[in-house]
Amino acid sequence: MNRISLYWLLQILGWGGIAFVQIFFVSLSDRGITSVQTWAFIAISVFYLLSTHFLRFIVKKYDWFKLSISQLLFQSVLAMLALSFVNIVVQFLINGSFGILDPNEDFDVLLILANLFLAFLFYAMWFLLYFLFHFLDNYNTTLRYEAKINQIRLNHLKSQLNPHFIFNALNSVRALVDEDPDKAKGAITRISNILRFSLMMDKKQTIEFEDELNTVKDYLTLESIRFEERLQVEYNVEDEAFNYKIPPMMLQTIVENAIKHGISNLVKGGLIEIKCREGLEDDLYIQVKNSGHLATPPSLKAKADGGHGLSNTVQRLRLIYGEKASFRIFNSGNQYVITEIKIPKQRVTFES
CATH class of the missing domain: 3.30.565.10 (Histidine kinase-like ATPase, C-terminal domain)
Structure with a gap:
């Protein structure tokens, strides 16, 4: 499996798994969960997938991997905060389009802050896993290169x-x-x-x-x-x-x-x-x-x-x-x- 296929597999499994967990716990509540609410959770997970993919595009285009640790942390926190606020707005739009928006409950300040924190936490987890995967893959590539260059060096000395x-x-x-x-x-x-x-x-x-x-x-x-x-x-x-x-x-x-x-x-x-x-x-x-x-x-x-x-x-x-x-x-x-x-x-x- 190449890196692109692995990336999309992890994206779908990760955000799909989060949607499944949310649907599962809501279904255990006294009110249960409707099919409309289920599709709303799935739609929000799809937005998570698309927004993190867009974030990956920004990271690769502007080569964040070359930034210093302090610059990387600063830009990452700003990006996660921006996406978290956008995520809250999208949640309102999705709930409204599915007809399950409750103004008395969904516009509660504490609930909004809780959803904002949860969105920030999800993006932080994605960032951590994405950069961890990159650096581990980079380290593995370095090891393979070192092994290969040693082999090349010995082979060339032998030929010379x-x-x-x-x-x-x-x-x-x-x-x-x-x-x-x-x-x-x-x-x-x-x-x-x-x-x-x-x-x-x-x-x-x-x-x-x-x-x-x-x-x-x-x-x-x-x-x-x-x-x-x-x-x-x-x-x-x-x-x-x-x-x-x-x-x-x-x-x-x-x-x-x-x-x-x-x-x-x-x-x-x-x-x-x-x-x-x-x-x-x-x-x-x-x-x-x-x-x-x-x-x-x-x-x-x-x-x-x-x-x-x-x-x-x-x-x-x-x-x-x-x-x-x-x-x-x-x-x-x-x-x-x-x-x-x-x-x-x-x-x-x-x-x-």
Whole structure:
């Protein structure tokens, strides 16, 4: 069950349960309860449901979760008082429309104050449960993210330190030692940069886009030594992209995938183009275009062995940004494959 379905289920069960309890206790009185009174209680519960849903909309729209505790308490009390007064007016209207309004009894000051307090109590309970659920869900998401980022970190270290990668890199450097010592020193520096960046990634949720791009450039420079003329690299990065933060090693993973499944399989090699631009709604679009062709779309579902790669990228995007981020990979004609990520420019739900 997703969060929206769970929310509506709890709303209906909660306010429906309150209506049932009220109807039950009134029915135990000496006068009993009529069918008209029953429908009046149900109508009031429906208003509670709609008014709290409207309150949820206000909380989400103006992002009350980012407020300080004092600001949150102040605005919450004001909102609950306002809704409580509106609730009293609605009760009068509902009782009047059902023909059960008694001016001598319903307009009694003590009864109005009691109903006002009861309405405030119900809204306070809703507020408490809603924010408690949010923070517990946020804490659970944080735990899942921490577990996932640890797994990603270990998997990436494993992929960066795998014998095949080290073998190719060192062979490329060895070939340059006699031919071009300065270039060999530069290659060693780039290997060091990549390994150091991997070790320093730790549990960081997001990093500066520039830091990620620099690591990718180091990686592609090393691959250019191995592939020589078979690898062409182009960068088309707008200045606005450097104002964003992205999950660490996300762009690196996509580029590695493009090399492994694209360039490596082509006798003549091909092109890797990295394109980054800002969208109309302050979103960062990252595209990695590589020579090759997808015969079948890759599986983006989580692997049973927890393997890293594109599926891991999709999971991280979902954990950090929810539905506000997107991932897709598709053929561009018959010669190129494009991998595209959309990342929103905003604070993420939780901090590392």
